[in-house]
Amino acid sequence: MNARLHAISFAALLMLSAAAQAGTLVVSVLDKEGKPVQDAVVVATPANKNARPKNPLPPQATISQEKMQFIPAVTVLPVGAKLQFVNNDPWDHHVRSSPAGMGQFNAANAGFELRLEGKTEGKPAKSGEVTLDKAGALGATLLGCFIHGSMRGYIYASESPWAGKTSDQGIATFEDLPEGTAQVKVWQADQLIDIAPQQVTVGTVQAKNVMQLTVVPRRRRS
Incomplete structure (x- = not known):
């Protein structure tokens, strides 16, 4: 019984350790004039290639x-x-x-x-x-x-697997990135020449990053 309890406790510690090693990254995408950009694609690639998000x-x-x-x-x-x-x-x-x-x-x-x-x-x-x-x-x-x-x-x-679109406020949030370094890149339809990716550090404190386009996207037809 004691061995079983020890195994359960060890598994719980592993889960807590894994949770502690995950951090949150908030990316804000702005246009050339500093206004938020909706539906820009943000891709985060952590250095830890074995990690996977909870919601792929x-x-x-x-x-x-x-x-x-x-x-x-x-x-x-x-x-x-x-x-x-x-x-x-x-x-x-x-x-x-x-x-x-x-x-x-x-x-x-x-x-x-x-x-x-x-x-x-x-x-x-x-x-x-x-x-x-x-x-x-x-x-x-x-x-x-x-x-x-x-x-x-x-x-x-x-x-x-960490990729998504920005909201109408120009924000994309990744809540379970592994701690450590990660590369962040942004794609937007009117930005024909890719902007340089940035490197961020993810930790226990929420990481924030701002990416700015060199264009003002065209208004979408309603």
């Missing part, structure tokens, strides 16, 4: 084509995730992908393509699925429609 990125997501828009406009997933596209508009849409940033202007970099028929009233919407496991899926991808050139959306496939 979802293995699948759905993007709707609705009112001539991709909804949500930015989707963050892990590499290898499944992505479903659904056309809720009554007219046909096309889905094409290419690397975001400077590479989006090179037609030779095209990725996956789908064509979805328009939704018929009273019937289920047409959908298609892709898996983000091909070369070029890592990082940011631009979504467009050959039929409607004004449509744009973005997906970000992250190798690090």
Whole structure:
């Protein structure tokens, strides 16, 4: 019995030790004018490569084509995730992908393509699925429609499980990063040239970091 109690106590101590070795990082993303930026992607990569978050990125997501828009406009997933596209508009849409940033202007970099028929009233919407496991899926991808050139959306496939979008206050929070150093990088659709990543130290005291873009993002169509 004493041996069993000792084992339980040891396991509890290990859990407490693991919890004590996790810290919180708050990243604030600002535009060129110092205003908060919504839907910027923040990726934190800790030096401890074996650590995993309590709430990992979802293995699948759905993007709707609705009112001539991709909804949500930015989707963050892990590499290898499944992505479903659904056309809720009554007219046909096309889905094409290419690397975001400077590479989006090179037609030779095209990725996956789908064509979805328009939704018929009273019937289920047409959908298609892709898996983000091909070369070029890592990082940011631009979504467009050959039929409607004004449509744009973005997906970000992250190798690090600590990744997410900023809130309307320009904030992204990671609550269970392992203590120690971590690299933080930010991606935003209008920032065609990547800004340099920063190194932060995560500890028992909440770490805060500010990343500033060199552009003012375009206003999103409502």
